[in-house]
Amino acid sequence: MSRTGKSFLAKHLYFLFFIFFSLGANAQCAMCRAALGGDENTKQAQAVNDGIVYLMVVPYLLVAVIGYLIYRMYQSKKKKVS
Template sequence: MKKVLAWGILALLLSCGLSLLPLSAQAQCTMCKTQVEASRTEKSGYDTTGLNKGILYLMTIPYVLIGTVGFFWYRNSQKKKQALH
């Protein structure tokens, strides 16, 4: 149990550390990057300042949901193991 807790803390620290990377390391797909570069050259281009944050937000939600389901699944399986012993 302590080993699992240590791995969980390590994973949490790693994810927090990775989220503090410089802004230049933010995610952006190829299609979005091409669109942003094309709109920068146009004078009437739309505002693209929040594009990276939107991409990161949309990318984060599935990982949080899968992590939550995995956590409750693990916790439930541990309770069943303890009930059998």
């Protein structure tokens, strides 16, 4: 197997490892934690955590899609030049 093939395989294995073995995170700011503190608000606190994570994921997805589109644009320009 060539060096680029090994690099390609290693990158994809790392990606799959991080997807399948990711850890859950509690994403609360200090103000949210203070407002939702206590044992009686566990469902509400979990809902706030999920909302924060959801809002955090959207910008990353947009950047990834834009990056992919730029990558495809450069690849098509390379094919036209060759």
